[in-house]
Amino acid sequence: MTAILPATRASDAGEPEWTFCPGCRSMLFHKRWVRNLKVCPECGRHGAVTAPERLDQLLDPGSLVPLDCDVRATDPLGFTDTTPYPARLAEARRVTGLAEAVLGGHGTIEGQPVAVACMDFRFLGGSLSGAAGEILTGVGELALRRRIPLLIVAASGGARMQEGALSLMQMAKTSAMLARLDAAGVLSISLITDPTFGGVAASFATLCDVLVAEPGARLGFAGRRVIEQTIGERLPADFQTAEFLLERGFLDFVAARRELRPELAALLRAGRSSGRDTARRAPVRLRPHTGDPVVRDPALVDGRDPVVAVRGARRITRPTTLDYAALLLDGFRELFGDRVGGDCAAVVGGVGRLHGRPIMLIGHQKGHDPAELTRRNFGMPNPAGYRKAARLMRLAQKLGIPVVTLVDTPGAYPGRHAEEQGQAVAIADNLKLMAALRVPIVTVVTGEGGSGGALALALANRVLMWEDAVYSVISPEGCAAILWNDPAASKQAAAALKLQARDLLELGIVDGVIPEPPGGVDGDPLLSAERLGAVLTDCLDELCGHSGDRLSTDRQARFARFGAGSVSVPSDIEEAS
Structure with a gap:
């Protein structure tokens, strides 16, 4: 970008009367150009x-x-x-x-x-x-x-x-x-x-x-x-x-x-760490059956046909991460790039303030129309998306601000270029990073939680989900194709995978379920955002008082409990360790 050059000088003031823009070759009134911060008003060239x-x-x-x-x-x-x-x-x-x-x-x-x-x-x-x-x-x-x-x-x-x-x-x-x-x-x-x-x-x-x-x-x-x-x-x-x-x-x-x-x-x-401003907290209208914005008893969560649940979680009308950012956060600024050589539109993230508290929001991004879905790769991240998320999480740790992740993806992108760029390594690195992160992490599954592509943003201190969301090791279609050898068996697979909110709460995979407004989160996005904001704020109020050591230790303990039983370690190994 070459400089915009002065042309004719005013003889009395010692300043140019006119300025020539080499970008669009316009002659500009010099004082107008200066008032416009030396940016050409015709072509936008920055001098x-x-x-x-x-x-x-x-x-x-x-x-x-x-x-x-x-x-x-x-x-x-x-x-x-x-x-x-x-x-x-x-x-x-x-x-x-x-x-x-x-x-x-x-x-x-x-x-x-x-x-x-x-x-x-x-x-x-x-x-x-x-x-x-x-x-x-x-x-x-x-x-x-x-x-x-x-x-x-x-x-x-x-x-x-x-x-x-x-x-x-x-x-x-x-x-x-x-x-x-x-x-x-x-x-x-x-x-x-x-x-x-x-x-x-x-x-x-x-x-x-x-x-x-x-x-x-x-x-x-x-x-x-x-x-x-x-x-x-x-x-x-x-x-x-x-x-x-x-x-x-x-x-x-x-x-x-x-x-x-x-x-x-x-x-x-x-980026300035400070306590939340409670006066700015939005009012929350809850369903009559509970005074708690989070349901923790599986018996209080409605069950439905698993296939219907999956279809509902995939509705493109459901709010996206950027929708929630716009509705929930003050001063949200999306940040781009993994600093290695790529950016992934299927993962978005940035800083903003939730009820006065600075947070790093990171989440999957699908879209509301075919064009955006295509541009966002249907919410399926490539390695650059996971590396971008890792970069933003490290920045949050440096600044001492909590991380909130919103999960809504069919899974990591299964393509040649993703594999060539290290898809598995990028996901694994995120899991290791999140396990050790010394700031609070709260995850909400907002739509579809698919496989390791979802878990790469969900190793958190608190994992919650909307009642119409799903979370699974694989899609029902993929499971049916592999185990039944018949994609048409997806209905049986959906039931067998126990991927609904009630099942996942019973299994302890999620810590709570957030009730959706009548008609779902897309039926009343504003109320949904208010409810989500209240839930996140309650979680962060609890977690932000803990030390970094306790946050990472508790997070690791949360995931360590998932298994079939305990393994006895020989005493000589215990002593050596």
Whole structure:
């Protein structure tokens, strides 16, 4: 994304009167362009902004407190190319008015405190020097001391060549700083702007918890020209752009410049751990037969024809995870990508606030029409979906916020590419991760709980289900085909599998059943969301008081009880252990 260039200058003000957009080749009234945050109103092309301009755009007016630092850039190598390095530094300072390529400090975004390090590409291409690394690390240490989130605005061509291997060491230095924030549970956010390449892209710019990018921003290790010259291959037009990377799972989302302030503020609010706001709890209208929003006695759960139950659980009119997120959560922000190379639309997740309490919501996503069902792969995740879920669960653990998972899937996607990408390993990794996670996990089976593809999001402290949902080791059709050798025997298989809520409550697979409104959850989605919110809040009120050790131990004990009996361990093995 090239910069939008000034055209005709106003002779008296020293500023351009008109600006030329190389994207759509429009001549823009300069003041209008500036009012639009230097985004072309015709084609949406995002022009370059300076670090001071960026901070003015993002932070609350008057809230910036600059980092107190004494930047003394040196010439450690005595480097000279066509110009001595000290002369280049002096010219960069004269042109930009900055001491280095990074401007640091702390302030607020919509009242939310944040430490911020903002890079400026005008200063020697935003290159990473020893002094720039020191400022970035200093801002990170400020975030650590104050226990406030860190925001890094990246814009760089990479490490500064004039400082040789000392510049390379800044990649390690800043990465170690982010590792300290991880250990302390401090949220970090990276805003990728155009361009971000080289050592910056391969360190702090892509190591933050949440990666946001402006439209069209380019991000990569090697530049397009280097790649094309090296491999002799013509790259696609959108190669390394934000949209290209989002589709491949490397970014959480792309936001236009005018949307950045509210988007960042929502992330900061959602990532701030605090108690719930009981005053905001929605009223819950319960069925007359119980005063508890959860039924725990199997005798009080209605039974029905198993085939009818399966069909009901599969109704595409039932609310999806994103429906519940919209109805239940304040400030929900969906996050994308597994950071390995993919995203899966069959698994969705993000942060939001449930009755004032920040949570990480993760769930399967089907759809309400054929087009969405196809796009979402009918709710059947591939490995990227499970890896995305794992990434979000690790982020929840870092921030100390509970995880809520909503299960509604026929099962993991049984396809060639899923197998080639490690479907079994991705599911197994999630099970191991959830067993040890040190934050509360609550799972609700909202529709169809199919096989290991469902369990990969359901190893929880509390497992609940809607009364019309089902949960099984395999679909009735699959079971009939394998054991009866006759797909038409699915009715017998459905009955034999004991997959209804009453059966599963009796077996102890689920801890409780949530009554559905008359006509089902899709008959009254708002009431269903209110009831689900009340149930989740009650569970989290109970669990959030426990230590991480107890949460993981109790979770493992819950699943350890499922079996045919006990196994005696020989005494010599006990002693050895």
